[in-house]
Amino acid sequence: MKFFFSSGHGACPGCSLPIAVKNVLYALEGKCFVVNPTGCLEIISSQYDRSAWGVPYIHSLFENAAAVAAGIEAALKALKREDEGHVVVFAGDGATADIGVGCLSGMFDRNHDVLYICLDNEAYQNTGNQQSGLTPPGSNTTTTPAGKLLPGKVGKKKDMVAFALAHGVPYVATASVAYPTDIRRKVKRAVEFEGSKYIQIHCPCVTGWGINSNETIKVAKLAVETALYPIVEYENGELVRVRKIKERKPVEEYLKIQRRFRHLFKHPKGKEIIEELQRIADENAKRFGLDA
Amino acid sequence: MVRKVVRGFYAVAYAVKLCKPAVICAYPITPQTEIVENLAAMYANGELGNCRYITAESEFGAASILVGASATGARTFTATCSQGLILMSEVLWNAAGMRLPIVMVIANRALSAPLSIWNDHQDSMAMRDAGVIQVYVENNQEAHDMIPQAYKIAENRSVMLPFMVCMDGYKLTHAYEPVDLLEQETVDNFLPPYDPPIKLTTKDPLTFGCYAPPHCYMEFRVVMQRAMMRAKKVMEDVFKEWAELTGRNWGGLIATDYMDDAEIAVVAMGSVVGLIREVVEEMRKEGKKVGLVKIRSFRPFPTEDLRKVMKDVEKIVVFERAVSFGHEGPVAIDLKSALFGHCNAKVYSFAVGLGGRDIPKDLIRRCINNVIEGKVDEGFHFEGVKEFEEVII
Numbered sequence: 119m120k121f122f123f124s125s126g127h128g129a130c131p132g133c134s135l136p137i138a139v140k141n142v143l144y145a146l147e148g149k150c151f152v153v154n155p156t157g158c159l160e161i162i163s164s165q166y167d168r169s170a171w172g173v174p175y176i177h178s179l180f181e182n183a184a185a186v187a188a189g190i191e192a193a194l195k196a197l198k199r200e201d202e203g204h205v206v207v208f209a210g211d212g213a214t215a216d217i218g219v220g221c222l223s224g225m226f227d228r229n230h231d232v233l234y235i236c237l238d239n240e241a242y243q244n245t246g247n248q249q250s251g252l253t254p255p256g257s258n259t260t261t262t263p264a265g266k267l268l269p270g271k272v273g274k275k276k277d278m279v280a281f282a283l284a285h286g287v288p289y290v291a292t293a294s295v296a297y298p299t300d301i302r303r304k305v306k307r308a309v310e311f312e313g314s315k316y317i318q319i320h321c322p323c324v325t326g327w328g329i330n331s332n333e334t335i336k337v338a339k340l341a342v343e344t345a346l347y348p349i350v351e352y353e354n355g356e357l358v359r360v361r362k363i364k365e366r367k368p369v370e371e372y373l374k375i376q377r378r379f380r381h382l383f384k385h386p387k388g389k390e391i392i393e394e395l396q397r398i399a400d401e402n403a404k405r406f407g408l409d410a
Numbered sequence: 411m412v413r414k415v416v417r418g419f420y421a422v423a424y425a426v427k428l429c430k431p432a433v434i435c436a437y438p439i440t441p442q443t444e445i446v447e448n449l450a451a452m453y454a455n456g457e458l459g460n461c462r463y464i465t466a467e468s469e470f471g472a473a474s475i476l477v478g479a480s481a482t483g484a485r486t487f488t489a490t491c492s493q494g495l496i497l498m499s500e501v502l503w504n505a506a507g508m509r510l511p512i513v514m515v516i517a518n519r520a521l522s523a524p525l526s527i528w529n530d531h532q533d534s535m536a537m538r539d540a541g542v543i544q545v546y547v548e549n550n551q552e553a554h555d556m557i558p559q560a561y562k563i564a565e566n567r568s569v570m571l572p573f574m575v576c577m578d579g580y581k582l583t584h585a586y587e588p589v590d591l592l593e594q595e596t597v598d599n600f601l602p603p604y605d606p607p608i609k610l611t612t613k614d615p616l617t618f619g620c621y622a623p624p625h626c627y628m629e630f631r632v633v634m635q636r637a638m639m640r641a642k643k644v645m646e647d648v649f650k651e652w653a654e655l656t657g658r659n660w661g662g663l664i665a666t667d668y669m670d671d672a673e674i675a676v677v678a679m680g681s682v683v684g685l686i687r688e689v690v691e692e693m694r695k696e697g698k699k700v701g702l703v704k705i706r707s708f709r710p711f712p713t714e715d716l717r718k719v720m721k722d723v724e725k726i727v728v729f730e731r732a733v734s735f736g737h738e739g740p741v742a743i744d745l746k747s748a749l750f751g752h753c754n755a756k757v758y759s760f761a762v763g764l765g766g767r768d769i770p771k772d773l774i775r776r777c778i779n780n781v782i783e784g785k786v787d788e789g790f791h792f793e794g795v796k797e798f799e800e801v802i803i
Contacts (some may be wrong), residue, residue: 149612151612166623176477179500185477192462193432193484195460199482202613220468221467224468
């Protein structure tokens with residue numbers, strides 16, 4: 119594989135982000151412009167004089183990657199350089215669903231020809247696991263800690279797939295680092311569409327989630343196999359494909375091997391949260407027809 | 411060249427068109443809106459060539475879009491003011507650090523609270539330290555002329571910084587004035603196409619917007635300061651070239667009247683300079699040795715020019731259009747720091763016309779006369795304020 123994202127970067131052992139990034143860049147054969155907001159990926163890859171990037175790369179701010187990407191796309195069109203490559207955003211869940219959601223809405227609304235990839239590790243992991251809009255309920259983060267009263271995050275994981283679909287984004291999908299060939303296929307399919315594309319990739323975080331560094335893929339698989347992270351694909355607003363689950367596993371199997379959920383098994387409100395998560399998984403399975 | 415009576419917003423929009431930007435992006439805000447409305451109309455009529463005109467979801471988005479476009483090698487334009495400029499501020503600091511020569515017009519307007527759509531300079535003053543060049547214009551011809559010059563200065567390889575052309579909201583943007591509109595050929599001969607040696611391209615992949623640990627951050631700040639200081643000479647050269655090309659000489663970083671033998675110098679920026687010039691001319695006829703210093707470039711600050719013209723001055727009167735709360739007027743602050751150790755003149759500064767309060771000629775005359783007659787203390791004053799009782803709750 120040609121190095122579009124070089125080794126020697128600063129990711130933690132077992133980090134899932136380089137898996138996602140390398141597969142996306144490989145699918146695009148490095149013919150792309152990368153926009154990356156502030157976050158884990160940016161910090162591990164873009165120190166002055168030590169860039170890991172073998173493709174044109176820009177980091178501007180935390181909350182404006184979608185707008186910067188829109189500007190690159192507009193400039194390439196104005197300068198008649200569109201054939202140079204696709205414009206791709208790699209953004210964390212916080213940069214996507216929280217602080218950058220205004221710029222993302224603008225980009226979707228104007229339907230810029232940009233592939234927006236959300237690397238969803240379900241909290242602000244670069245700064246040590248603070249909750250984001252994509253943190254699932256019950257997760258023990260530093261800003262939603264499990265305490266005597268509260269059982270970790272209270273609230274829902276924001277539905278960014280619905281957000282993208284509501285904007286009429288022509289191609290919307292979820293994926294997981296557990297299935298790299300699926301990532302590559304989806305990226306290739308996505309760029310066949312003119313306009314905005316949104317792919318949300320589930321990316322376990324070794325330190326934030328509290329998992330063993332050799333269990334990244336195992337945990338990612340369990341998220342899919344419990345139906346907590348449904349793998350779906352929409353084209354022009356129609357659900358065209360889902361990843362079927364042969365024998366759906368109870369959510370406890372996914373929760374019990376992660377430090378961020380461990381308190382649920384002894385907290386007075388833990389049972390309630392586990393039941394809620396199981397209900398979410400059941401609803402996902404029913405809604406998307408996940409059970410094989 | 412065609413002389414037409416046009417409004418300020420049209421004068422700048424027309425000049426922007428002649429500069430052939432590749433990407434224009436803005437968000438509407440009073441009283442800037444008509445500038446981009448005029449550009450939108452030109453775009454809709456196919457008058458902007460292959461330019462892309464993007465309607466952003468906010469000023470923050472607009473500035474961010476231009477960061478992407480400028481880094482890709484496009485000439486860019488936006489316009490904003492007031493709350494919109496403050497919303498852009500995070501992006502503008504970033505654009506300056508990445509050395510992106512984005513050109514923008516600021517239709518100067520007051521800041522909230524209380525909400526005000528009327529003119530003062532509080533908005534652009536808040537961007538003083540961002541690494542963005544700031545030039546203030548006096549009338550719509552100067553605004554029209556400044557646009558091509560702004561691109562030429564900002565895009566100079568030894569500068570490469572964003573550029574704010576500050577024109578007073580309503581007072582200039584909406585004023586009808588006769589303007590000699592430039593011809594395309596004139597601008598084409600003056601302003602070469604934008605082709606930066608460093609840009610985002612798959613042909614030569616580079617990393618923009620890296621992060622810098624303590625061992626290399628400071629050097630980036632050093633070169634920004636150097637670029638700002640180099641800009642002074644570049645600006646003077648470009649201003650001179652412009653004067654030769656068009657016959658309109660607006661001066662250098664500053665422009666002066668009656669300063670050769672002046673004992674009292676009056677300092678101001680923006681459209682109020684025209685009114686002050688009238689007062690100064692009248693006072694000269696009365697035998698008072700008053701001179702006028704118009705600051706055109708606020709960043710970079712014309713330190714050396716001010717030291718030269720203020721050398722033998724006894725008193726300096728500054729008309730401020732903003733306040734640095736807890737200190738005094740921002741122009742006087744910088745003026746004093748520039749003159750410290752070089753000039754013994756006493757400095758009197760007067761904040762006038764905040765939030766669009768009318769600035770009558772009598773008020774200007776009274777302030778200057780009070781200084782001449784020793785009726786006012788050195789330091790900072792508000793002028794044109796009603797009698798009122800402050801209630802502390």
